[in-house]
Amino acid sequence: MENIITKYCIIQNHQVIIDGKTKFKDNDNLEYGKLMKSIYKYYQIKYPKYFKMDNLCKIAFLGSEILIQDKDNIKNIDPAKVGVILQNTHSTIDTDTKYVHTIKDKSNYFPSPAVFVYTLPNVMIGEICIRHKFQGENACFITKDFNPDFITEHVNELLDEDKMDACITGYTDYIDGKYKAMMFLVEKNKENRKDNISFKPEIIKNLIK
């Protein structure tokens, strides 16, 4: 049976859209950090580690929290069978740039481990996994633009081969104050229902229009 999207979340243009409906809107044109914090508060997330995260991790983490907040069935799956597979465009250039500033001036040289650790894009996947103890398939793919064709094929194969029972997947990006998250909770289809949304590229392209 086809794998299905059981929830999806888009964070862009100062809005949080869940399953096609705008659920949160920032009317104050907040800058990125404040915007993310207000989303964090709006969804009543309580996770102090959030405040240590870099800009890319923040949006990926919030997207994943929103996706699975009310999904108790995911918490009951063997954590080794929950995967996190994301695409991203600008890697950690934002944090890389901040880190470079700490080593540029040799008279004021202070490389920071707290910054350096966020100079790998898959750390956002690690943050999501740590939060929920997910230990399944993991990969961070870099693409010029979100590529639903590749990610659906990859994720569907891992689900079809029983390597995962569920997956948090999609696209997250942050650079120079610009941000986007398009995240999907994908599960194996257990019953045929009319309102099931198949995890297929043409459907995703429609959902994110």
Add this chain to the structure above:
Amino acid sequence: MNTIYTLSDNIITSLGFSSKENFDALKKGVSGIKETSDPKITQIPLNVSRVDSDRLNNEFCQIGNSADYTRLEQLMILSIHDALKQTDIDASSDETIFILSSTKGNVDLLEKNNLSFGKDRIHLWKLGEIVRIFFKSPITPVIISNACVSGLTAITTGAQLLRKGKYKNAIVCGGDIISEFTPSGFQSFKAISPQPCKPFDANRDGITLGEGAGTIILSNEEKHVKEKNPIIFRGGANTNDANHISGPSRTGDGLYYAIRNALADANKTDKNIDYISGHGTATPYNDEMESKAIAWAELEHVPVNSLKAYWGHTLGAAGIIESIAGIYSIKQNCLIKTLGYSEHGVSIPLNIISEYKETKIKNFLKTASGFGGSNAAAYFSEVNID
């Protein structure tokens, strides 16, 4: 499902510009790690494994204009070019896909604020474009940035694309360079050893970084295979230990799951593994965690080594070049000693390879672990066994 053949390969590190040159050095126990005080990469004396820049320039000039390519691009293109020379697959076909892995790509451009290559050149997707255009591939490459397991993730992803027949060939190349960025970061973590690293040893005190590139060409078409008993990719897996973004799990559970899942993917149910090519970074935590994962998988009897004291931790290249070394261990029926290891230093009595040994090798398991909690494993063997 299709059989995934390994067709050809290349390794470029401090130890040479071909797999053969590199493996010959490993067999002799030669290390490419040297101390440097080059101010372009370090503020304090640093042990590091670097590729010979003059030779890189000379070799690259024979296939392209070196002024048009960054150091990392030159390494990766040269590596792919050498691997392609040894096989008859067509890199410009729409049946061949490039899979590239790198942790930091052209990060040296960012440090130097070098815009002479254009502002996009710092991005990993652009690295993919540069490689794709050089080899006239019509297919958008897959780029993986999964910390220190990137190379193994690239191999498993390439194999997955070939198994179902979506593509016929995958050119899997990983690379990373040494600039000031990575050494200073690991130094800030106090994770770099003041001496060449000592994997699994009682006196290990950190990693040694290295740069390089490695390429392995995979195919699901037997017609390209030249050997009688070729080596095939049998299975692989990627997991997360969900412990800490910069520290491995104390129990080794994530790496154990990767090993378990890779062997399940290979339909391997017995414990008859001839060799484990470990990650063995020589940090106190990593090697201890690895030993626990190997014991958990009931593989502590299997000869295991780490190659990090030969060419350092080459990050995005590591999973690929160390898999290639494993393939040569099968082809030449020998086990490479763990350079830097003298006194056992992990709590599990692993079967660490401490001397070069010639013995029949038919298969091996490659493992890797990295920041972000990532773990990966892959299992290779000759086609005509188990």
